[in-house]
Structure formats: C-alpha cells, structure tokens
Amino acid sequence: xxxxxxxxxxxxxxxxxxxxxxxxxxxxxxxxxxxxxxxxxxxxxxxxxxxxxxxxxxxxxxxxxxxxxxxxxxxxxxxxxxxxxxxxxxxxxxxxxxxxxxxxxxxxxxxxxxxxxxxxxxxxxxxxxxxxxxxxxxxxxxxxxxxxxxxxxxxxxxxxxxxxx
Numbered sequence: 332x333x334x335x336x337x338x339x340x341x342x343x344x345x346x347x348x349x350x351x352x353x354x355x356x357x358x359x360x361x362x363x364x365x366x367x368x369x370x371x372x373x374x375x376x377x378x379x380x381x382x383x384x385x386x387x388x389x390x391x392x393x394x395x396x397x398x399x400x401x402x403x404x405x406x407x408x409x410x411x412x413x414x415x416x417x418x419x420x421x422x423x424x425x426x427x428x429x430x431x432x433x434x435x436x437x438x439x440x441x442x443x444x445x446x447x448x449x450x451x452x453x454x455x456x457x458x459x460x461x462x463x464x465x466x467x468x469x470x471x472x473x474x475x476x477x478x479x480x481x482x483x484x485x486x487x488x489x490x491x492x493x494x495x496x
Contacts, residue, residue, distance in 0.1 A: 362402035364458040375447035445494035452486035
C-alpha cells in the first residue's frame, strides 16, 4: 500500500474507527498535538545518556500511541485507563523522591536531553489545551485529561534529573 493514498486531498482524514473528519477538526488537532508530544519524547530519548530514562521515555511513547488511538476514535472502548494513570503517578512519586526540593525557578537546557524534556513538557501542555477544547465539544475518554496533566509533571521531573537540578 502506498503512503500516497490521495484520500486526504480534499481536507479530510479517516479516524481510527473509520469515520472521516476534517483535518482541522478539534479531534485531529488534539491527536496531532499528542503526535508531536511523541516526537519530542523520541528526541529526548535519543539525547538522553541515562538508560533508565531512555527506557521510560520509550514506554511513554508507546502509551502515547494508545492515547492517540483514543483521540482518533469515536467509541467507548478506551486504551488510557485508570491503571495507566496509576502507573504514571507511581513513576512520578518514585522520581520526585530522588530529587531535592525546588528552591528557585529552574532554567532548562543544561543538557540536550533536559532541553528536549522541557519541550516535551510544553508540548504536552499544548496538547492538554487542545484536548480540553475537544472535550468541550465532544465526548472523549476522561482519563486523557488526567494522563496529560501527569505527563507534563513527569517531563518536568525527568528534565530535572537530566540537568541535575
């Protein structure tokens, strides 16, 4: 099958569940921004020199594929569950316990991986805004909003570890 299907030439795309929607719809904008998050996670992973963080970032990229499937579907079958949220919260708690308290504003960018993790954080925040706009108009998996909020928190913590802050 060719990558060039020409089915989107008139400004529509197919959702995971088969419905066709405008490429600039709130739903496509939301999962498109989550796709950007996945790319930034990959950049951070490529530049991280810490195996534990590389492995975690790969897991987060894989979870983001499930998140995009939720957003690209009009269904009540969800991939991001309370268990997904519980797992990321456990990682946040474990990671935060390794870090000293913050005593001042933090300037990211001491390392390339740290800078990319800060880009992850800000891209997740934009994805969160897109998802909230979508949720105002359409029913979505409610776990997505919570998960994205946690993901930005985790990106901040991982940036601190990469930059030794």
